Amino acid sequence: MYLIDKEKCVDCGYCEYVCPFGAITEQEENGRHYYAVGEKCAGCGQCAETCPAVCISPAPGHRAIKRVRIDESKCIGCSLCSRNCPVAAITGVIKSPFRIDESACIRCGVCAAKCKPQAVMVEYAE
Numbered sequence: 055m056y057l058i059d060k061e062k063c064v065d066c067g068y069c070e071y072v073c074p075f076g077a078i079t080e081q082e083e084n085g086r087h088y089y090a091v092g093e094k095c096a097g098c099g100q101c102a103e104t105c106p107a108v109c110i111s112p113a114p115g116h117r118a119i120k121r122v123r124i125d126e127s128k129c130i131g132c133s134l135c136s137r138n139c140p141v142a143a144i145t146g147v148i149k150s151p152f153r154i155d156e157s158a159c160i161r162c163g164v165c166a167a168k169c170k171p172q173a174v175m176v177e178y179a180e
Contacts, residue, residue, distance in 0.1 A: 058091060060086075064106070067080065134169060138165060144165060
């Protein structure tokens with residue numbers, strides 16, 4: 055989960071545009087517009103990485119994902135990870151191990167949450 059500092063937010067809306075989960079919405083408070091992170095937040099950090107006002111930061115206790123990989127010995131090729139990836143970074147053939155394109159992966163962890171055989175491994179940043 056990420057937090058947006060309302061005092062620093064310049065209301066550009068870019069965070070809402072880049073969020074692959076639709077977790078950021080425009081809010082109004084005392085006649086001022088700003089953006090807020092909602093329950094759909096997967097914690098990928100795309101908003102924070104691209105915010106021109108540098109007003110978005112991880113919530114206390116949030117652990118950022120450093121890397122996501124698939125353990126081929128556990129992957130049964132069901133495609134759940136691929137079908138749920140918001141950026142289509144996972145490819146493969148049914149009944150064969152799938153692969154993650156690390157250059158396209160946004161490290162959101164949705165694939166790991168959806169993987170029933172627990173073949174998707176998540177490494178967290180320190």
